[in-house]
Amino acid sequence: MTNAPLSSASLRGAVDLSSLVRPPAPPSGAAAAAPAGGVVRVATDATFTQILDLSSTVPVIVEFFGQGLEPSLAPIVRQYGGRLALATVDGTTNPQLVQAFQVEHVPTVAAVVAGRPIQLFTGMLDDAGLRDVFEQLLQLAAQQNVTGTIPVDGENAAGGEAVAVDEPLPPHHQEAYDAISNGDYATAIREYETAIAQNPRDQLAVAGLAQVSLLARLEKASAESVRAAAAAQPDDAVAQLAVADLDVAGGHLDDAFGRLLDLFPRLDAAAKNLVRTRVLEYFEIAGADDPRVIAARRRLTGLLY
Numbered sequence: 001m002t003n004a005p006l007s008s009a010s011l012r013g014a015v016d017l018s019s020l021v022r023p024p025a026p027p028s029g030a031a032a033a034a035p036a037g038g039v040v041r042v043a044t045d046a047t048f049t050q051i052l053d054l055s056s057t058v059p060v061i062v063e064f065f066g067q068g069l070e071p072s073l074a075p076i077v078r079q080y081g082g083r084l085a086l087a088t089v090d091g092t093t094n095p096q097l098v099q100a101f102q103v104e105h106v107p108t109v110a111a112v113v114a115g116r117p118i119q120l121f122t123g124m125l126d127d128a129g130l131r132d133v134f135e136q137l138l139q140l141a142a143q144q145n146v147t148g149t150i151p152v153d154g155e156n157a158a159g160g161e162a163v164a165v166d167e168p169l170p171p172h173h174q175e176a177y178d179a180i181s182n183g184d185y186a187t188a189i190r191e192y193e194t195a196i197a198q199n200p201r202d203q204l205a206v207a208g209l210a211q212v213s214l215l216a217r218l219e220k221a222s223a224e225s226v227r228a229a230a231a232a233q234p235d236d237a238v239a240q241l242a243v244a245d246l247d248v249a250g251g252h253l254d255d256a257f258g259r260l261l262d263l264f265p266r267l268d269a270a271a272k273n274l275v276r277t278r279v280l281e282y283f284e285i286a287g288a289d290d291p292r293v294i295a296a297r298r299r300l301t302g303l304l305y
Helices: 048-054 074-078 095-100 127-143 171-181 185-198 203-218 223-232 237-249 253-266 269-286 291-304
Strands: 040-042 060-065 085-090 108-113 116-122
Touching: 040 048, 040 074, 048 060, 048 085, 060 095, 074 085, 074 127, 108 127, 116 127, 171 185, 171 203, 185 203, 203 237, 203 269, 223 237, 237 253, 237 269, 253 269, 253 291, 269 291
Parallel strands: 040 085, 060 085
Antiparallel strands: 060 108, 108 116
16 A cells, blocks of 8 residues: 555546547347446446446445455445445456456455545555545545545435536537547547647647557556566667556556666657657646646756756
8 A cells, every 4th residue: 555645647648548448349149247236346348337337426446356365345245225336247257348457466455436546555454444445535535535434335315416417518529539439449549630630739639649649558558568668678768668558557657757867868869759759648638737737847948958
């Protein structure tokens, strides 16, 4: 577990898991099983989009188990009376989620708030340690306006609440969104590029293009192979860019920026331009007012001039 308190910065540098995790097609003639309702749910590669939807109402703890270990957090999560939910994931049968959350060992515990992943801890904590982490998570969720509750028994709450209606997306944005949902990153990239060509000031399209480009690069990447190549080639820009993508996908922006900006002075002109372009993409993914972006932008400016 990290020693530092959770903060909103933990969310803003992370990739939206609804795009990162592509559900596989259900078996022929059968629909994928939905997770059970209530506070505790079983999640799989095929059903995790429902957990992402739930994370807009309450923070969702994600507990990875396997290799002879069983999930253990349900009793304490239930004590929060519906302010938290728990999704248990068998790490031996859900490789997409294991990759998306960069799970190396079980048990590993993460969370999702408003569709964004947060790393919590690996291993076991006592009840006092768990409550400390969960209280920090609730505070972080409140900063993101995720403050709802869900019925503990999974039944529908009495009385209905008004359902917010989203504003329709511009046509190319909608086409890109639909393509991402289908795992078609190439089409999404083309749609965002078209939107930018029509309106170079379309910042949502610029940010969307940066994010989906990251997803496309990660789609077939093996984290183990990428990290091994980066360790073996510390001065190779391509190898370091690949591992920086993994860092950004996991929300570790400082690691990505530090890696690339430390390397920058040793590169030739072509490699410097490649790194500069990628760092600017990361700025778009995280947002201009992220403190890590502000610090990295200042450092990059100093290196360029």
